[in-house]
Amino acid sequence: MAVLLTGGLGYIGSHTAVELLNSGEEIIILDNLSNCKREVADKIREITNKDFKLYIADLLNRADIEKIFEDNSISEVIHFAGLKAVGESCEKPLEYYHNNITGTLILLETMRKYGCNKIVFSSSATVYGNPKTVPITEDFPLSTTNPYGTTKLFIEQILQDTVKAYPEWSCINLRYFNPVGAHSSGKIGEDPNGIPNNLMPYINLVAAGKLDHLNVFGNDYDTKDGTGVRDYIHVVDLSLAHLKALEKLRNMQGIEVYNIGTGEGYSVLDIVHAFEKANDLTIKYEIAPRRVGDIATCYADATKAKVELGWKATKSLEDMCKDAWNYTKNNIK
Ligand code: NAD
Ligand code: UFG
Numbered sequence: 191m192a193v194l195l196t197g198g199l200g201y202i203g204s205h206t207a208v209e210l211l212n213s214g215e216e217i218i219i220l221d222n223l224s225n226c227k228r229e230v231a232d233k234i235r236e237i238t239n240k241d242f243k244l245y246i247a248d249l250l251n252r253a254d255i256e257k258i259f260e261d262n263s264i265s266e267v268i269h270f271a272g273l274k275a276v277g278e279s280c281e282k283p284l285e286y287y288h289n290n291i292t293g294t295l296i297l298l299e300t301m302r303k304y305g306c307n308k309i310v311f312s313s314s315a316t317v318y319g320n321p322k323t324v325p326i327t328e329d330f331p332l333s334t335t336n337p338y339g340t341t342k343l344f345i346e347q348i349l350q351d352t353v354k355a356y357p358e359w360s361c362i363n364l365r366y367f368n369p370v371g372a373h374s375s376g377k378i379g380e381d382p383n384g385i386p387n388n389l390m391p392y393i394n395l396v397a398a399g400k401l402d403h404l405n406v407f408g409n410d411y412d413t414k415d416g417t418g419v420r421d422y423i424h425v426v427d428l429s430l431a432h433l434k435a436l437e438k439l440r441n442m443q444g445i446e447v448y449n450i451g452t453g454e455g456y457s458v459l460d461i462v463h464a465f466e467k468a469n470d471l472t473i474k475y476e477i478a479p480r481r482v483g484d485i486a487t488c489y490a491d492a493t494k495a496k497v498e499l500g501w502k503a504t505k506s507l508e509d510m511c512k513d514a515w516n517y518t519k520n521n522i523k
Pocket of ligand 1: 196197198199200201202203220221222223224225226247248249250269270271272273274289293312313314315366367368369
């Protein structure tokens with residue numbers, strides 16, 4: 191029996207693949223390479239010294255997805271595949287709804303056809319919209335501010351309705367906060383196409399001399415230094431949460447949702463200074479206007495994951511900054 195990772199060559203999927211293989215799980219990866227490189231598969235094999243089946247396939251192609259279930263014995267699915275750029279989702283909403291939602295529907299219908307009824311879904315803190323208070327617990331009201339976020343909310347609803355209708359199903363939605371960092375080997379990490387939207391990859395390209403300076407989007411928020419506060423979580427900690435979720439999924443019925451964050455909020459300037467200190471570098475930055483759609487503060491209350499999954503983030507901000515830079519400097523072209 192194998193665990194299928196959709197989007198398993200992407201940033202979070204590849205790190206989770208490593209941890210699953212290291213823990214002795216059999217895995218299968220499916221990815222359409224729309225936002226990753228095929229070589230990531232070799233890197234996963236190099237790091238773990240273990241092999242797995244890889245399908246270059248698109249979730250939108252029902253025949254291909256059915257063939258994967260036909261040819262393999264899949265016990266659970268971890269569903270990472272999706273488009274994830276907030277800004278792009280506002281420019282191309284139909285593409286985002288089609289890829290993320292239709293792709294998920296095809297996956298769920300195929301799982302049902304082949305009697306696979308256990309799924310972990312990559313949701314996001316974006317489903318909390320602009321929270322009234324922090325830290326955020328799982329029962330906070332849900333809302334979204336962009337099509338990307340709406341796809342996450344809709345998929346959570348689709349999963350809830352599916353589990354309600356088919357009691358033999360079980361599902362865990364993991365609401366990730368801000369994943370950063372990379373595997374300590376420096377072989378896999380975050381490698382966005384073009385100019386990064388997210389803070390940590392942007393800082394890395396400034397450090398590498400590929401970008402002149404960081405634009406700090408706003409210094410007039412109601413936060414300790416006026417810059418936006420987020421809950422940054424090391425991608426390896428996040429990956430380990432999937433192993434705990436899988437363990438829980440195998441012993442439960444119904445649907446659960448967990449925040450996956452550290453519970454600590456750091457400002458943009460905290461991150462800049464931590465990166466400088468961890469890597470003995472200087473990051474040039476300028477204060478720029480607020481970015482449309484950004485909120486002041488977002489961090490998790492991750493108590494539920496600790497109590498029910500036995501999971502807790504253990505890596506420090508220094509680890510996140512060191513590992514991110516280790517990956518960038520080894521892989522920059
Ligand atoms: P990523 O883009 O690195 O990985 C997603 C992978 O899915 C890519 O390799 C891409 O090629 C693949 N993919 C996309 N559409 C597909 C399709 N139709 N068929 C097959 N493969 C497809 O992103 P990531 O950062 O690893 O994120 C993984 C998941 O976690 C996504 O669903 C994302 O929305 C969610 N998430 C990410 C963050 C973050 O900040 N990285 C935060 C919260 C939630
Ligand atoms: N920021 C800058 N300059 C930059 C990039 C970001 O100042 O060049 C600031 C932002 O204004 C924000 C903070 O850095 O205050 C973090 O921004 P990111 O873009 O790295 O992350 P977001 O919190 O905006 O969004 C991320 C993902 C979303 C996800 C959300 C919650 O991109 O997909 O975390 O999980 F929904």
